[in-house]
Amino acid sequence: AAKKAGRGHVLAFHHGLEDEINERRFIEQELRLALARGALTVAYQPIVAGDGLRMVGAEALVRWHHHARGNIPPGVFVAVAEQAGLMIELGEFVLRRALADARDWPDLFIAINLSPIQVRDRGLVRAVASALADSGIEPSRVVLEITEGVLIDNPEEAKLRLKELRALGVKIALDDFGSGYSSLSYLRRLPIDKLKIDKEFVSPLGRSANGGVILQAIVALGRALGLSVLAEGVETEEQRLLLRLAGCDEMQGFLFARPMPASSFLDSIRRGAARPTDVVTHAADEV
Numbered sequence: 478a479a480k481k482a483g484r485g486h487v488l489a490f491h492h493g494l495e496d497e498i499n500e501r502r503f504i505e506q507e508l509r510l511a512l513a514r515g516a517l518t519v520a521y522q523p524i525v526a527g528d529g530l531r532m533v534g535a536e537a538l539v540r541w542h543h544h545a546r547g548n549i550p551p552g553v554f555v556a557v558a559e560q561a562g563l564m565i566e567l568g569e570f571v572l573r574r575a576l577a578d579a580r581d582w583p584d585l586f587i588a589i590n591l592s593p594i595q596v597r598d599r600g601l602v603r604a605v606a607s608a609l610a611d612s613g614i615e616p617s618r619v620v621l622e623i624t625e626g627v628l629i630d631n632p633e634e635a636k637l638r639l640k641e642l643r644a645l646g647v648k649i650a651l652d653d654f655g656s657g658y659s660s661l662s663y664l665r666r667l668p669i670d671k672l673k674i675d676k677e678f679v680s681p682l683g684r685s686a687n688g689g690v691i692l693q694a695i696v697a698l699g700r701a702l703g704l705s706v707l708a709e710g711v712e713t714e715e716q717r718l719l720l721r722l723a724g725c726d727e728m729q730g731f732l733f734a735r736p737m738p739a740s741s742f743l744d745s746i747r748r749g750a751a752r753p754t755d756v757v758t759h760a761a762d763e764v
């Protein structure tokens with residue numbers, strides 16, 4: 478019976494794997510079409526100052542609404558794009574779209590995620606320079622978010638590339654700090670301007686005493702290294718207060734606003750949304 482159960486298990490695993498491969502193939506094919514047809518969009522999530530009282534910028538987050546499947550999360554299709562050789566094209570689309578949209582926002586920075594694949598690409602610096610020039614945006618208003626994944630293959634090349642990007646006048650943020658394998662030494666090794674503390678460190682705030690201690694230490698460390706420190710995934714008023722006490726420079730999370738389409742984001746700016754409570758997304762806008 479044990480043997481039977483074992484074989485059944487193997488069979489189920491086999492089927493699971495096959496489904497997974499088919500699913501990936503499907504996503505890849507559909508993503509190719511979506512890119513070719515310009516079916517992807519970019520949503521923007523407000524980022525507020527540490528006092529939580531005014532918006533200072535926004536993060537660009539790619540969105541894909543599939544006609545049959547509905548919204549497919551970037552956590553799924555960005556990974557497929559990376560594996561299927563589509564990431565440079567996807568990244569270029571987000572870069573150009575976000576810079577064009579942000580040109581209309583007065584005094585706000587735009588943060589754009591870069592995949593490690595893009596950072597590894599020799600054409601990146603030229604692509605960013607050309608997108609900056611075409612949009613006419615002030616490079617100092619642009620933040621490029623990278624992850625520790627850029628260090629995996631060739632850390633020296635990654636560092637060089639980041640320095641070249643900074644020479645264009647843009648800022649570099651280390652995203653998702655504290656998730657995965659983050660080592661404190663990355664903070665010294667990478668040429669960065671800003672630290673984005675992962676929500677993993679923000680969500681325990683107010684729930685456990687230790688959570689607060691670790692977060693305070695990370696904020697202090699970042700600031701001591703001359704970095705601007707942003708906390709991601711702020712969802713409660715209690716978290717906001719503790720982060721403010723810890724000396725966080727900026728915050729981002731559902732407490733303030735969810736990612737929204739460019740048009741809604743622009744509307745909220747035009748309405749003069751100075752306080753985060755004014756930019757809180759209406760349910761219908763959520764993307």
Ligand code: C2E
Pocket residue numbers: 522537538539550551552555568571590591592622652653676709710711712729730731732736
């Ligand atoms: P990320 O860069 O860390 O982006 C923040 C993610 O956290 C977004 O998820 C955002 O919607 C979500 N978030 C914001 N506030 C809260 C909150 O208070 N609570 C919770 N639970 N979540 C919050 P999203 O849009 O699903 O994106 C997931 C990830 O996909 C991003 O994480 C980023 O790694 C990747 N991604 C998204 N857009 C792009 C892109 O244009 N290029 C690249 N390379 N990656 C992207």
Ligand code: MG
Pocket residue numbers: 536590622652
């Ligand atoms: Mg990000």
Ligand code: MG
Pocket residue numbers: 652653673675709
């Ligand atoms: Mg992040």
Ligand code: MG
Pocket residue numbers: 653675
């Ligand atoms: Mg994240």
